Amino acid sequence: MTKPNWSLVTAARESGGRMTASRMESLVDQRELQSELAALSRRGYRFSVTSRGTLVLEAWPNRLFAEEIAFGLGTDVVGGRVETHWSVASTNDLARAQAKRKREGTAIFAEEQTAGRGRFGRAWTAPKFSSLLFSTALDAGGLSFAPEALALAGAAAVAEAVAQVHNLPARIRWPNDVLVEGKKISGVLVEGIAGETKSRWLVVGIGVNVNLDAAALPEDLREAAGSISGFLGHEADRALLARAVLRRLDFWWEVLKAGGLGRLSASCRMLSSILGTFATLVSKGKTYSGRVVDIDAEVGLVLQLAGGPTRAFAPGETILVHSESY
Numbered sequence: 001m002t003k004p005n006w007s008l009v010t011a012a013r014e015s016g017g018r019m020t021a022s023r024m025e026s027l028v029d030q031r032e033l034q035s036e037l038a039a040l041s042r043r044g045y046r047f048s049v050t051s052r053g054t055l056v057l058e059a060w061p062n063r064l065f066a067e068e069i070a071f072g073l074g075t076d077v078v079g080g081r082v083e084t085h086w087s088v089a090s091t092n093d094l095a096r097a098q099a100k101r102k103r104e105g106t107a108i109f110a111e112e113q114t115a116g117r118g119r120f121g122r123a124w125t126a127p128k129f130s131s132l133l134f135s136t137a138l139d140a141g142g143l144s145f146a147p148e149a150l151a152l153a154g155a156a157a158v159a160e161a162v163a164q165v166h167n168l169p170a171r172i173r174w175p176n177d178v179l180v181e182g183k184k185i186s187g188v189l190v191e192g193i194a195g196e197t198k199s200r201w202l203v204v205g206i207g208v209n210v211n212l213d214a215a216a217l218p219e220d221l222r223e224a225a226g227s228i229s230g231f232l233g234h235e236a237d238r239a240l241l242a243r244a245v246l247r248r249l250d251f252w253w254e255v256l257k258a259g260g261l262g263r264l265s266a267s268c269r270m271l272s273s274i275l276g277t278f279a280t281l282v283s284k285g286k287t288y289s290g291r292v293v294d295i296d297a298e299v300g301l302v303l304q305l306a307g308g309p310t311r312a313f314a315p316g317e318t319i320l321v322h323s324e325s326y
């Protein structure tokens, strides 16, 4: 049986679903085209060919295939291997197991999590096949940044990928959320691996609400959450977004390893949903309010306290309660 020709699928997806005849000819031997398309159709990919020979991707299955996500990804570390799972407790657990085996960068996706978790022990829920739910283990041994910088890098990767693939104005709500029009569409959870001494492995887990109806979420989340499909008004391409997020996360991981906290901070300031707003936060049990004057991957969020000095708040010990424009 012919194996799926992922070059046809990824090239079509990455060029808006259409491929010229000459591009198609560069990817597949014309004598093989029909059997290639038949193999893809058995997986649920439906193509048509226009009278001018343009190949059009008409429909694709709502499944994440590891081979497709990995095909020609071109990343150095993140996504060097890709796994897709039907149902797991939490992809962060699988990535933790990889960290213990010193396997860096495998992107572990699940269609469903039965015990997905977020920051501060909160649950992360998503209907099956609706989202991107994935984690990867990274070796931060010898590097000098705090784990929270990786969370910010994850949020930047998602915001950039959502803007690039779906043309939506995605913003980072420090320290680890991604919003579109004020609604949370993604969260990032970074966990350290206990017992590590010389090396310092981190697990970064990312959840993105792609094709879901906010009404399907638990009642307390409905108001604050959104999804990409909700903003687009139609289903969004999960595989295309998965590839874009992995590429951006790989990029930011390289930047962090090269000591580029300043570069990450600059991008996060530009993408920030709260810079310049009046914010209220809780840190170590105390409430603070003021204008957000900086977002920095090294020091955290900087508030100009009402009538007082500026003060930096580290992400690990701070909960942003509220922010509003002046």
Ligand code: BTN
Pocket (backbone or CB within 6 Å): 089, 090, 091, 092, 113, 115, 116, 117, 118, 119, 120, 122, 124, 132, 133, 134, 135, 176, 177, 186, 187, 188, 189, 205, 206, 207, 208
């Ligand atoms: C948050 O907003 O609090 C962070 C949410 C992180 C959710 C993702 S989904 C994939 C990975 N596995 C988990 O159990 N959590 C993260």
